[in-house]
Amino acid sequence: MAxxxxxxxxxxxxxxxxxxxxxxxxxxxxxxxxxxxxxxxANTVNYSGVTYGGQAMTQLHSTNRxxxxxxxxxxxxxxxxxxxxxxxxxFTGSQWNPISIHIRSFTDCGGIGNYERSGASxxxxxxxxxxxxxxxxxxxxxxxxxxxxxxxxxxxxxxxxVTHNTxxxxxxxxxxxxxxxxxxxxxxxxxxxQVSISLDRVExxxxxxxxxxxxxxxIC
Amino acid sequence: xKYYIISKIELEGTDSLKYTDVGYTxxxxxxxxINEQYDSTLGKFLGENRTKLELGEISINTFFNDIDSVNxxxxxxxxxxxxxxxxxxxxxxx
Numbered sequence: 111m112a113x114x115x116x117x118x119x120x121x122x123x124x125x126x127x128x129x130x131x132x133x134x135x136x137x138x139x140x141x142x143x144x145x146x147x148x149x150x151x152a153n154t155v156n157y158s159g160v161t162y163g164g165q166a167m168t169q170l171h172s173t174n175r176x177x178x179x180x181x182x183x184x185x186x187x188x189x190x191x192x193x194x195x196x197x198x199x200x201f202t203g204s205q206w207n208p209i210s211i212h213i214r215s216f217t218d219c220g221g222i223g224n225y226e227r228s229g230a231s232x233x234x235x236x237x238x239x240x241x242x243x244x245x246x247x248x249x250x251x252x253x254x255x256x257x258x259x260x261x262x263x264x265x266x267x268x269x270x271x272v273t274h275n276t277x278x279x280x281x282x283x284x285x286x287x288x289x290x291x292x293x294x295x296x297x298x299x300x301x302x303x304q305v306s307i308s309l310d311r312v313e314x315x316x317x318x319x320x321x322x323x324x325x326x327x328x329i330c
Numbered sequence: 331x332k333y334y335i336i337s338k339i340e341l342e343g344t345d346s347l348k349y350t351d352v353g354y355t356x357x358x359x360x361x362x363x364i365n366e367q368y369d370s371t372l373g374k375f376l377g378e379n380r381t382k383l384e385l386g387e388i389s390i391n392t393f394f395n396d397i398d399s400v401n402x403x404x405x406x407x408x409x410x411x412x413x414x415x416x417x418x419x420x421x422x423x424x
Binding site: 118119120121122123124125126127128129131132133134135136154193194204206207272 | 342349373380409
């Protein structure tokens with residue numbers, strides 16, 4: 111196995127004021143490319159599709175968080191076109207609330223693995239994700255009414271994230287350290303200053319058959 | 331290195347916003363000034379009229395009766411090499 115190579119990131123927090131929002135993003139060159147788009151916005155409208163460079167992206171999920179009045183979504187595209195291209199996020203109607211957009215490129219990537227979603231529950235919100243193979247990365251995102259304090263991958267290890275305001279508080283962009291995780295269950299945690307916080311998590315798989323990046327100790 | 335993309339926001343048609351990326355900067359003072367200006371103009375209008383806009387009771391063209399465009403700088407990127415936009419080091423360039 112080999113850990114995916116992290117590429118370019120675009121974070122944006124605009125108010126679309128239309129039934130779509132176009133966001134430029136530069137996909138890195140390399141083999142086994144992956145592009146992911148992580149979204150949160152008010153649930154006044156839904157996502158009706160996302161394209162990158164004119165190619166339709168696959169929807170991993172679109173989740174209505176009715177308690178937070180937010181719609182969270184995750185889209186991805188395997189082997190997207192390289193270079194600077196437009197990512198077009200379409201809605202079922204005009205979106206007059208701010209949207210949180212996180213776009214991240216990978217190369218040397220085996221695609222999307224397991225994912226889990228958990229609505230808002232009392233802070234700290236601690237959940238697990240079962241990583242399907244060695245050397246995967248994990249991306250997490252959270253939404254809360256109150257200030258988001260940490261995104262921990264794994265639990266106990268704070269990872270950097272970007273805070274967006276969608277009329278709720280959104281933490282986006284948190285991802286594992288470059289070393290990745292071993293296959294198995296990984297505990298993850300999100301914390302907010304008060305009350306409750308959601309926690310969605312997605313496995314980004316490394317490449318199979320590339321030889322392990324981990325040192326294995328063999329006891330004879 | 332973190333760069334901020336500066337977008338020009340103007341009216342498209344009669345009831346939509348149009349974003350055009352016009353430059354980038356790494357200067358947080360420029361970013362803050364642009365976003366403060368946005369927050370006190372279009373941001374304020376959207377905040378006060380969001381429900382009416384959703385219900386179609388007013389149109390965004392109401393805001394643009396007195397102003398052609400507003401800038402905002404709330405997009406962050408790590409790479410600007412292929413964007414083909416101007417490096418903004420002074421607000422007068424906009």
